[in-house]
Amino acid sequence: MPMEAAEIEALIKAKLPDAQVTIRDLAGDGDHYAAVIVSEAFRGKTKVQQHQLVYDALQGQMGGALHALALQTSAPD
């Protein structure tokens, strides 16, 4: 089952409360999303570590229910 954008956002914010999360439904099918996430938690971390934080927040959904979530992460300017 695909996930709702609001559900993805809630999971991310539960782990990274300060995060600004913008989710776009790329194909309009509720299955292909792009998420832009800005959080202090990313500061000083490599991209791999930043994405791993998001994957942890998604509690194992990534790669399963969430096959198609393109991630873009950064610390606030």
Next chain:
Amino acid sequence: MDQQNVHDWIKDQVQSNDVVLFMKGNRHFPQCGFSAQVVRMLDYLGVDYKDINVLDDNDVREGIKTYTNWPTIPQLYVKGEFVGGCDILTEMFQEGELQQHLEQKDIAFEKRSAPA
């Protein structure tokens, strides 16, 4: 294969090949848009790499996720080290960081920047 054997096999692949891409499908026929995109970047840069189709073997498909604690495919390894998945590689490629990384690791490639 049990997980330990799969991890040993993966380790052997990434250590005996300078550049290894675990992907869905193969370089000539990618079966996922993310895998296709990484293939396009590597081919554009003329990198010599080994492609491993995770769809051929479910043990490898699951094992590669636990090997690096990274839940998605594709995954690119250079000199035994995980570099990233599609999103990270795309960002690195556009910023010229992927090219820098290959250069630092002594991997031969055509020194081209991302098309505008």
